Amino acid sequence: MPVEPLSQNEIEARLAELPGWSLDGDRIARSYRLGSHFAATALVVHIAQTQEELGHHSDLTLGYDTVSLTISTHSAGDAVTEKDFALARRVEALAPGHGAS
Numbered sequence: 082m083p084v085e086p087l088s089q090n091e092i093e094a095r096l097a098e099l100p101g102w103s104l105d106g107d108r109i110a111r112s113y114r115l116g117s118h119f120a121a122t123a124l125v126v127h128i129a130q131t132q133e134e135l136g137h138h139s140d141l142t143l144g145y146d147t148v149s150l151t152i153s154t155h156s157a158g159d160a161v162t163e164k165d166f167a168l169a170r171r172v173e174a175l176a177p178g179h180g181a182s
Contacts, residue, residue, distance in 0.1 A: 083156070084163070085157065085162065095166045108140075108159075109151070109161055109169060110149070111169070113176050114146060115146050115148065118145050125143050128148070131175065135167065135171065137154070137165075139152040139168060148176075150172065
């Protein structure tokens, strides 16, 4: 079953429920600043595992002490779908208390 792109209003409503996340062009995005490079690397590993479980993958960037994600659904023409928000909610559960950078 194909995944349908969300409307601008649907995207904005879902973003309001995910503090720190924003629309970046045609993707949702968030960055996390952690206490060390090791902590950031560990978060990347946990996010990668979650993405494998969901069968849905983001663009994931590791910096010295930061992790950044941009998410869209490739099979929906790189539009934002509910799958993207499901992944974002799972990432939030992995990284509670980490501020956006």
